[in-house]
Amino acid sequence: MRRAIIQNLRTFRRPNPRKALKQLRITSPYNASFQRSIANRTPPSQLQQSMRFTRRVSTPIALVGVGAAAYYVYQQQGSSASTPEAIPTVTGTAAGSSRGYSTSASPKAHATPSAQSVDALGSSDLPEAVRKALIVDQGQLYTAQIPADQPISKETDSSGRKVLEMLTPEQANAKLRRNEESYLVGRGEGVVRYDVVQIPSNDPIEDDHVEKIVEVPDTIAAADTGKARSDWMFWGVFDGHAGWTTSAKLRQTLVSYVARELNKTYKSALLDPTLTFPTPASVDAAIKKGFMTLDNEITHDSVQKVLKLQSKVAAAEILAPALSGSCALLSFYDSRSKELRVACTGDSRAVLGRRTGNGKWIATALSLDQTGGTESEDKRLRAEHPNEPYVTANGRILGGLEPSRAFGDAVYKWTKETQDKLKSSYFGRTPSKYLKTPPYVTAEPVVTTTKVDPTKGDFVVMASDGLWEMLTNEEVVGLVGQWLEKQASTSGVSGGRSSSSAGGWLQSWFSTQKASSLPIEHHDQKDTSGQRAPIRQQQWGVPTGQDQRFVVEDKNAATHLVRNALGGKDSDMLSALLTLPAPYSRRYRDDLTVQVIFFGEGEANGKVELNSEASATANGTKGPTSAVTGEVKSKL
Template sequence: MRRTVIQNLRTLRRPTARKALKQLRLASAYNAPFQRSIANKAPQPLQAPMRWSRRISVPVALGVGAAATYYAYQQQGGKSATEVSSAVGQSRGYTTGQATAYGTPSTSATGGIDTVSVPEAVRKALIVDQGQLYTAEIPADQPISKETDYSGRKVLEMLTPEQASAKLRTNEESYLVGRGEGVVRYDVVQIPSNDPIEDDHVEKIVEVPNTIAAAEDGKLRSDWMFWGVFDGHAGWTTSAKLRQTLVSYVARELNNTYKSALQDPKLNVPTAESVDAAIKTGFLKLDHEITHDSVQKVLKAQSRVVAAEILAPALSGSCALLSFYDSRSKELRVACTGDSRAVLGRRGSSGKWTATALSVDQTGGTPSEDARLRAEHPGEQYVTLNGRILGGLEPSRAFGDAVYKWSKEVQDKLKSSYFGRTPSKYLKTPPYVTAEPVVTTTKVDPSKGDFVVMATDGLWEMLTNEEVVGLVGQWLEKQAVNDQSKSTSTTGWLQSWFTSQKSSSLPIEHHDQGSDRGQRAPIRQQQWGVPTGKDERFVVEDKNAATHLVRNALGGKDRDMVSALLTLPSPFSRRYRDDLTVLVIFFGEGEGNGKIELNTDASATANGSANGKPKL
């Protein structure tokens, strides 16, 4: 019986509607056809025991994995090339009874497909075929016995909505911050697409020693708080190196800068320029260690084992987004190297939220970055090609990625003695990629409940800045309502500045952020055929704000889309979504109890992902 199920998944036909109906009348004894395609053209019936299940939403019906709308990923320099087609078609499906074909289901007013009655004892299957995704239903008593059928298609049992939620929450963590001034909570979650995940993150508090704590108002500085997200590519080693060492490098430079300012009676506190310079110095010193000091160590050791260990972070690469918050001055500095992004959410006069980008995506396709590179490498026509550095790497700033920083002589020497890649034919005057960040400074107002979302580009491929801020605002509304209904509150920090509002749309004030803000459009919405500006597609189901953002990025109310995207294993999933790392920082006036406590309501404590020890 199991063999029959798999064999029946073999044949993929593309008939016309009339031919399909004829085929279905001759179907097997199971007499149930293909359910639907997550594609942009008519689904092809599969000769298998599969049935219609429920109403299908527009985004899924129009194409999560459509060949005409997905952009094919090709690993070039660690980031994926992008090709987008605008063609989107209408999905159709067919179903049969014992000896009767029902024909084409009618399309409802909302664009979905009407359903027919089926037995409840079914399970969903997901089929991956040449870049397209299909879902179908199989009888509950016939498990899938092979991961691929005889046509080479990937056949998977699709996660149920409950299993999808569990997977979303596997790596979520939330902490309540009661020390310093101004930060009350932060939430973080990671969802892998690569195996292993190439993203990483860090959260850390550095207690400022009294020797550098003097301030202009006589108060002692309390804490320096750091949050970082790191988007690795071509491997995980560089992002892991940043998690381990970047905050230490930056804090050391800040420490020196503040000490120097105290020794100058005219300053007492460092200038804004000197603080920015300290952060940049920390970034550049670490990258120099990764990229250049490693070469000297390898040449001195003359060992392939040493070379494999030391050169790994140099040969792979990572973007870095680091936030530095001075809890006394309430200044938040965001240092961006690459195309991860930070966005500030702030309540406007209307009570809704405004979205302000605190970083600019740095790629070969960003006009300002393209102009900088061409000025640094005059006469080199291919310094950027198709939005990529030398036609390969997408981020114009990154740690590691030494093949864009080493000279040709160094690369040839390492390759002949140890290992490496052939230098680009366009390589003339390296380095082409730098780890120097662009630093922005924002005065945070905790009394108004500002928040910041930091995320790798996997999130920004799916949602706009305003959607992300509006979704967090929507989440806050739901938490405030829940808080009011409880006799004892675990989210009492909300009530000090937030008044709940009930609305079907996202509580966001729309405003023009300019045409050249360096913020790329969420390309996945085009790939999946998601209608923009449709707030009704969003849902609030999670207690962790970062998980809430990821759920809605992957489909929101469309549970089939969420389940399908989370079912796909690596490397298939990389065609449809990237690794996701999302961090949400909430500013406010908390209790100030001097502690950092795990928020068990929004952390994956059950499976040991959160071990109860504060990350800060």
């Protein structure tokens, strides 16, 4: 998540491949030189200046350092090597062996200088086998090819230089699918399947998630005879920042807090003979109360516990969820009423996909990004804090935090006196100079309600903002629609429980005709003014509106979305983005957590079963532990 004060995307400048490649020269078959010597750490030259990025940078991999790659690997072998065999040779052209993702420069600008240099070496000097490498040098990135027998190495000094072997397509697939899970739902009415995947960028990942089904006793369920048993189904995405502790706390407790308040509300409705269900306002209020009660415990009750215990060890544990923060996106589906409520605190997002009569899909946002740059949030904050011009600055709360609603983030909620007391006795940081009338950040969610129609195959995508930085709402819905059509055309081929169930569920909607573009129906949504455009597409120079860049290669719908967010058909781009280690990866991609919930009329067997063909855990790969593994574990 793009958080706090450091805004990496604003500190870079677009690289100029043509200008940069002019700095590269290979003077002889046995000597590769570079304008800026990596070994002696001379001051940055014009080349380095040309490789600074901005938010408009066209690629995540700056192809300007082919010579640097050769020279650096040579230095790693030792400067005493004097034989021609000791010098690794950079092979191929800039447009071929070293993949540049700049779409603004012509291929000729890439190929000409490097191709001439390779020709000068002679074909006899090229190694027979090569492999791709990714070089990280003081925040700059280079790609090159190195001999297959060349060891991958790193320096451990303060320069931060590393050489990484690029993931192969097979390794990239394995990393994409490492944490994927899929479940087939045969309970209640309306939900047939949900898919989940997580891809970390931070180390450890700051995102978290939860999936839970709560069986509702008849004593508090609406008394409709002849109906299937009532279930409350919850899905949550928690996008943490400044640490992982707040999002982990939400995974463990938020559903319980909300379900407890819903339980009270539904019981109260039974006392009124005129009501079949609680009023919409009372259900919304129950969800909000669950959110606010938990955040009060995290943020304010924790202070009282720490002051009472007088222990720095206890303070470190108790205050951790308050000092870090997390957005929360929670969906609540009542299988009896067929109503889906989405509660949003922060800038994670939920989008509904609904199929039209012509076979295409419409994307409808079920939440609004809540940041200091959202017009409605800015207006609210300025009304709550009059005469404070810096309540939002540069789209951030007090110029620091981007989400305007979040759990934790206590430095935007505590008074200055509380922060000074904790800092003097335990630990903390100096309050912002703009802090006057806290709280500035709230955990109160905005709740939307949608009537789901399982007979039309509605689905909902919930994801942290790492996905929405890369894809638009319509691209996401269109990609899931494309994935559904592909699954319908191939279902039943592999056999087994999951395939046959999926086939019966899918083929009632789709023909097997393959679409040449995303099956999305474009329409103007007037309620998305607060939703930000995918800035990563601008950063990487990805042309928008070109469906040809997408692929369907995964059995898990959530993994399918992440693959296409990170490159799609461009396997080199996908491998490069997944190769990057923390913390460098955060400049190009955020933590990614994606859930896809499919509504439909499935097999009512009362079970929740692992869908083995779309789950890493079924293939022996250790993945996350789901809250639901074959049966409902939570009951009111």
